[in-house]
Amino acid sequence: MASIRDVAKKAGVGVGTVSRALNGTGYVAEDTRAKILAIAEKLDYQPNELARNLFRNRTGIIGIVVPDMENPFFSKLLKHMEIQLYKNGYKAMICNTIEISNREQDFIDMLRQNVMDGIITGAHSLQDYAYLNLNKPVVAMDRNLGPGIPMIHSDHKAGGRMAARLLLDAGCRNVLNFGGSFRVHTPSNDRHQEFKQVMEENGASVKTIEMAWNMMEYDYYCRIMEQYMDIYRDIDGVFTTDIGALYCLNIANQRGVKVPEKLHIVGYDAVDMTRLFTPKLTSIAQDIPGLATACVDTMMDLLDGKKVEMEQILPVSIQKGGTV
Amino acid sequence: MASIRDVAKKAGVGVGTVSRALNGTGYVAEDTRAKILAIAEKLDYQPNELARNLFRNRTGIIGIVVPDMENPFFSKLLKHMEIQLYKNGYKAMICNTIEISNREQDFIDMLRQNVMDGIITGAHSLQDYAYLNLNKPVVAMDRNLGPGIPMIHSDHKAGGRMAARLLLDAGCRNVLNFGGSFRVHTPSNDRHQEFKQVMEENGASVKTIEMAWNMMEYDYYCRIMEQYMDIYRDIDGVFTTDIGALYCLNIANQRGVKVPEKLHIVGYDAVDMTRLFTPKLTSIAQDIPGLATACVDTMMDLLDGKKVEMEQILPVSIQKGGTV
DNA sequence: TTGAAAGCGCTAACAC
């Protein structure tokens, strides 16, 4: 691999001149520049990013932490973040945290070792303290990592209220409410309190079920849905994330329980696959591209040393379907 | 941020000794080592990876290129690759190629600039030549990038034959066969020739429809399925990738066409969400974790300078469902 | 067993 020295030698100039010519920084005579460019081309010269990185003390890489990128919400989020980062000249390094303990800490260590320039985290880990006193750019999605770390999330409280309204309008009196683990306080969990409150204010009864904090797999949703649909046979409504809601629909179909006549279902996230079902799932939609853009823009501001909003809340909306 | 010099100074030793002590390479007296470790700890010293990378001329990063990581097949593949890379001490940098032209070339340039140590590509790009004469580790999934680049894919030919067998056994005589673009020759496209051949050998008629090479979005599948289900109203079977198959099921449901009585559907990939439908989608399953492991293991061998198989073919299997 | 010193390939400051 040709180095800048090879180019300089062949062009009969110093390395500084080559650097200036190739980067367009500082003065270089027009014919010197042309000669250097031609020789760089001929030698197929590629600047070594490793050396540049060391000098500049940056890599142009942003780490993205998610619990499970197989989950459609996170895969879409990740995709949009990656595209957004690319548009800003950055690269995306990824990290799945569930299934491997301590994964997130390893990733944070890499940030301290200058492997990447910043981290956007959407993980549900328990060890929030690890991000404190890091003094490096960190953006938290749906997670409160303490003072100084900007936080971006959907308006989950409004989402919870919308879901309650939908079920109440459909006449539900007795509903199941599947929430994430309460061991981790996240903005997204707020929707369940709001949901419960609105339902109860209107005289409906709500059973709230706590799910495991680190389980996102299809099989887990399947098991837990079957279990609770067995225990609570008299319910007339369910509010849970999309995959859970779809399993619920599936189980109802298999048991001959008519949806939405006998059972009303509202999902959360409104991921694309909910549109494949007949009836389409009624669900509260998060603005995933918007969240991705907000996270990336905030990261860029942090990298530029600008001041950023400490909490950004994006609106949610209703995906009208046929399950309510 | 404390550097190795700070540690050396505070410990009253040379930087070389600190390096040897911390890395466990070469001789260091026991008490010198203990003292160095203690001081490194107290100073919260973190070795700068940038400097290490420059010296070693490696980053420990592998790039993974996929057309669309929102597609459930690729999101699962990516997840397993990332986990597998982690187990081997490597990090994963990602790149979505569709929607942005030239994305893949940019990524290849980064490989040449030592941003990463190798690339695993599962993209459907048209410009295969870009990988030639690269002299860096490249592993191709479902893609033939020419001599010298190992290729890993499922036994798609067998998959095509299995699908044909399923539809023939169900009595199909007149089927729709949605294939990827024929402008790019990929092993995964082979399934459609095999499918067609087996169907026709058994007296059935096959309409093969070519899809766009770079479209993976839900809306595209929706449009194309509606379009062809309209044109060919007399078909009794469909073979296509899962999402297409699920839209097909959806359209059949809306039109009151009974599945599997009047229309038989076989998907491809058997991604998790196909299990959420009632009936479950009958589909040809690829071994996604197996593909991910094979790709990563092959990459590790290339990095170690070992000899690798130039073509690895993994078996497919049938996911029994209720759509056939 | 240890310290000093030579790079890894690049950029930028500073002479000329």
Added chain:
DNA sequence: GTGTTAGCGCTTTCAA
């Protein structure tokens, strides 16, 4: 305008 040089922070000879 251009060449020389001093680092960026680390690892690894090589002498001592």
